[in-house]
Structure formats: structure tokens, C-alpha cells
Amino acid sequence: MKTAEQIDLLEELLGLRRDRSAFLDEAVERSPVKRYDDPAVFTAERDQIFRATPLAVAHISELAEDGAFLSRDVAGAPIILTRGRDGVIHGFYNFCRHRGARLVDADQGCRHRFTCPYHAWTWDNQGHLIGVPHQAQGFPDLNKPAYGLKRVNVAVRFGWVWVQLDGEMDIDAFLAPVADDLAWLGMERHVVFASDEKPWKVNWKIIAEGGLESYHFRVAHAQTVGGLFHDNLSSYQLRGPHIRSILVRNTIDELVEKPRDQWRIREHKNILYSLFPNISLLVQSDHIAVVLSSPTAADETAIRILTMVPETDATADRSEWWARNHGFTLKTLNEDFVIGEAIQANLAHGVNDELTFGRFEGALHAFNGVVDARLT
Ligand code: FES
Ligand SMILES: [Fe+2]
Structure with a gap:
């Protein structure tokens, strides 16, 4: 983020x-508990948002590593990601092309096939079918190239592997509004x-809303x-x-004494990028x-909660500090999730018809506006 933009954001909050x-937003807003x-809303969101949007997985x-693989559930579908012999990251449905068994059970590992x-049909890590037991007898005319693993759209941008199950993935257009910031984060x-x-x-939107105020x-x-x-x-x-949210730490008050060109946003604020729909980056000082x-x-x-550290700082002497930070993040977020579970359980009683967002909770209404705009 350019220094001028950092100064503007700091000045606004000061x-x-x-x-x-x-x-403050203009008005108090209400959000129907439905x-x-x-479940019908959930199915629509899965099909029209989670299957149709690039997801960081x-x-x-x-x-x-050469040969590394991961298996993940993406919008309910089992997917494997591989680093192929060609050095490229590939994504496939984790389904056998013979009679549909799940191909890989492990969450992660290193395999070239x-x-x-x-029945032991075998594929390489670029998705080519390379082995079929008793093929000559059982499948005499098998067109092996047509039995490659079913691919999913994959792209690598800003350090993340993005997957989109349905439609064309235009990852650059999708990330364009935050691309400068993501480049800055490195x-x-x-x-x-x-x-x-x-x-x-708990519903995924209650989790998202908890991060927006x-x-x-x-x-x-x-x-x-x-x-x-x-x-x-x-x-x-x-x-x-x-959505980019700026959260102010108490230390911002020290800035009043300091020349502006020395103001650095990460020293005094947490910046939260809520990348639609499913990833939040909580940017802290280090x-x-x-x-x-x-x-x-x-x-x-x-x-899934990850503590990401600069590779130059991932050293043995720093590991106790990072472990302490990771523990603190888990403890803090668990406080949110326990409350989220209670909200979800209470919805079932049908006492509240809607939730109410105050004028300083405007980001929650904005987020739901994005969700609604994607549902037909
Ligand atoms: S179902 Fe996979 S080899 Fe038969
Ligand atoms: Fe919180």
C-alpha cells in the first residue's frame, strides 16, 4: 500500500x-434470519457462489515439493491439487474414472502416481491414465487419453492456489480491486x-460478519x-x-507526535481483507x-486458521514467538466462533425474525449485499 494511502487511512481514523x-453508514439495517x-438458501449459495467464484484453497x-499433493473439499466436492512433474499446479476431482471410487484418502503427501x-487404475500427477490392470482382456479398445482425471480450473495468484468448479475463471478480474494491496502483502x-x-x-455468513466490525x-x-x-x-x-477493514490499535495515539512520512500502517492497525466469499487475511505488524x-x-x-510468516523470518529462534501468536489467534477467534454457534442455535427458536446492524456495523450490510447480488 502506498505511503500516501496509509497516511489517509490513518488520518481518517485519527x-x-x-x-x-x-x-458510520447512513442507516440501521436488518438482516432476515432465513x-x-x-437449507434452500444454503444450496443456492453453494451452487451460485461457492462453485462459481474463485476460492483460495x-x-x-x-x-x-515436486510431487506434493493435497486433498480438499471445495464447495462440497472432493478435489486433489498436485504439483506435477512439469512443475505446474494441477487440480482434479478426487474421483476414479473407472467406477467412481475416491482416488486419494490422505489429506496431503508426496506421490508421483x-x-x-x-481395481488399481493408476494416473500420474498430471492426470494422465498410465495403468489399467488386465486392460487387454477387459478394456480392449480403451482410449486412455480420454480417461484422464477430470480437471478443475486452477490458478496461482499472490501466493494462493485458487479453484473454481463451474464456469470460466477470470481470476485477474476477480482480484483486480485488491490486486495492489495483495502485491504489497507479498x-x-x-x-x-x-x-x-x-x-x-454456525453459518458461514455469521463467521464473516463477526470479522467485519x-x-x-x-x-x-x-x-x-x-x-x-x-x-x-x-x-x-x-x-x-x-472488503478492506481497518482496525485501530491503541498505539495510534503515538502518531500525533511523529512526522507523517514515518507513519506505517501495519505498526498501528490491523488490516482485514475479507476476500469474497471465504478467505480473511488479518494483517498484523509482522x-x-x-x-x-x-x-x-x-x-x-x-x-481453517493459518499463521503465515515471512519466509525470511521462519527461523528456529523466532518459532516460539510465532507459536505464541498462533495460540493467541486461535484463542481470540474461538471467542467469536463460540458466540457464533450460540447465535446459530438461537435462530432455530424463531424468536428473532431478523438481526439488526447498527450504523457502525455497515460492513455487514455491504457484505450481505454482495451475497444477494450473486444469487438469482
Ligand atoms: S473404481 Fe477405481 S479402479 Fe475401479
Ligand atoms: Fe471477534
């Missing part, structure tokens, strides 16, 4: 702080220090980050379908915490 105000617990450092556990020069995954009984920090995070931030002081900007959410049902979301 101004709000001086005026004892918050970043959005969060109706892995970091390139997780596929760095994949052999089906049912995530391709980071590595995954640690990651944890867990299913939570700072109104709850002092209350819900009183035991963790609450005291590090000014109360209810944050701003947001819609960038295409993505590392980036990433939340990847994969909805599995209207009321369930698998959440």
Missing part, C-alpha cells in the same frame, strides 16, 4: 478518534507456520485482544466484492493470520 465518533438457517508453500484402491514470500482446522455449527472487541474479546484496540473504532471500504471457511451445511462451516 479524525474519528478526535471527534469521539465512529465510522439467510442463516434455510491452499497456499503455494503447501505444494512446494495415484492408484485407485478399488504472501507468495510467506510460509505456513501452523494451521488448525475444525468444524463449527469492532463493536464487539471490548466486550467479547475482553480476555484477549479487547484491551489492545480503541473501542468501536474501525473503517471499511468495499473493493469490488471484497505476520498474517488467515481464516479460510468452507461451508458444509446451512448450520455448519469448517474453519
Whole structure:
């Protein structure tokens, strides 16, 4: 991010702080609870959003080795990602082309060939069928090239592997509104220090909404980050379908004494990129915490939390510091997810017809506007 833009963002929030105000939208908004617990809404979102949008599913450092592979569920479909002999990252449905068994059970590993556990048809890691037992007798005219693994659209940008199941993937147009910022972050020069995954009984949009306001920090995070931030002081900007939020740490007050050209945003703020629909990059002063959410049902979301550190800083003497940060991130986010699960459980009682977003919770309404615009 250019220094001038950093200064503008800092000044805007210093101004709000001086005026004892918050970043306010025009109106209070309401969100129908049907959005969060109706299976028909979930199916529409899976088909029209999650299958039809580029999703970040892995970091390139997780596929760095020749022959590395990962298996993932993407919008409910089992997918394998491989680093082929050609050095390129490939994506395939994790289905055998013979009679449809699941080809790979392991979550990750290193293999140059994949052999089906049912009748041992075998493919190389670029998806070519290379072995069929008793082929001459059983499949005399088999056109092997036509039995390659079924491909999914894959692209590598800004350190992430993106997958889109349906339609043409125009990854550059999709990321254009945040491309300068993603280049500035340099995530391709980071590595995954640690990651944890867990299913939570909560709708994916409740998780997303929890990351888009700072109104709850002092209350819900009183035991963790609450005291590090000014109360209810944050701003947001819609960038295409993505949202960039700026959250202000208490240390911003020191800036008043400092020459402006020395202001550096990462030292005083957390920047949160909510890349539509499923990835949040929580940018901190020396590392980036990433939340990847994969909805599995209207009321369930698998959440993966990664601590990404610059590769030059992924050294043994720093590992205790990164481990402490990772633990703190998990503890803080668990506070959000436990509350999210309670909200989800309460929706089922049908007491609230809608949730209410205050004027300083405008990013939540903006986010739901993006979701609605993609549903026909
Ligand atoms: S189902 Fe895979 S080899 Fe038969
Ligand atoms: Fe939170």
C-alpha cells in the first residue's frame, strides 16, 4: 500500500478518534434470519457462489515439493491439487474414472502416481491414465487419453492456489480491486507456520460478519485482544466484492507526535481483507493470520486458521514467538466462533425474525449485499 494511502487511512481514523465518533453508514439495517438457517438458501449459495467464484484453497508453500499433493473439499466436492512433474499446479476431482471410487484418502503427501484402491487404475500427477490392470482382456479398445482425471480450473495468484468448479475463471478480474494491496502483502514470500482446522455449527455468513466490525472487541474479546484496540473504532471500504477493514490499535495515539512520512500502517492497525466469499487475511505488524471457511451445511462451516510468516523470518529462534501468536489467534477467534454457534442455535427458536446492524456495523450490510447480488 502506498505511503500516501496509509497516511489517509490513518488520518481518517485519527479524525474519528478526535471527534469521539465512529465510522458510520447512513442507516440501521436488518438482516432476515432465513439467510442463516434455510437449507434452500444454503444450496443456492453453494451452487451460485461457492462453485462459481474463485476460492483460495491452499497456499503455494503447501505444494512446494515436486510431487506434493493435497486433498480438499471445495464447495462440497472432493478435489486433489498436485504439483506435477512439469512443475505446474494441477487440480482434479478426487474421483476414479473407472467406477467412481475416491482416488486419494490422505489429506496431503508426496506421490508421483495415484492408484485407485478399488481395481488399481493408476494416473500420474498430471492426470494422465498410465495403468489399467488386465486392460487387454477387459478394456480392449480403451482410449486412455480420454480417461484422464477430470480437471478443475486452477490458478496461482499472490501466493494462493485458487479453484473454481463451474464456469470460466477470470481470476485477474476477480482480484483486480485488491490486486495492489495483495502485491504489497507479498504472501507468495510467506510460509505456513501452523494451521488448525475444525468444524463449527454456525453459518458461514455469521463467521464473516463477526470479522467485519469492532463493536464487539471490548466486550467479547475482553480476555484477549479487547484491551489492545480503541473501542468501536474501525473503517471499511468495499473493493469490488471484497472488503478492506481497518482496525485501530491503541498505539495510534503515538502518531500525533511523529512526522507523517514515518507513519506505517501495519505498526498501528490491523488490516482485514475479507476476500469474497471465504478467505480473511488479518494483517498484523509482522505476520498474517488467515481464516479460510468452507461451508458444509446451512448450520455448519469448517474453519481453517493459518499463521503465515515471512519466509525470511521462519527461523528456529523466532518459532516460539510465532507459536505464541498462533495460540493467541486461535484463542481470540474461538471467542467469536463460540458466540457464533450460540447465535446459530438461537435462530432455530424463531424468536428473532431478523438481526439488526447498527450504523457502525455497515460492513455487514455491504457484505450481505454482495451475497444477494450473486444469487438469482
Ligand atoms: S473404481 Fe477405481 S479402479 Fe475401479
Ligand atoms: Fe471477534
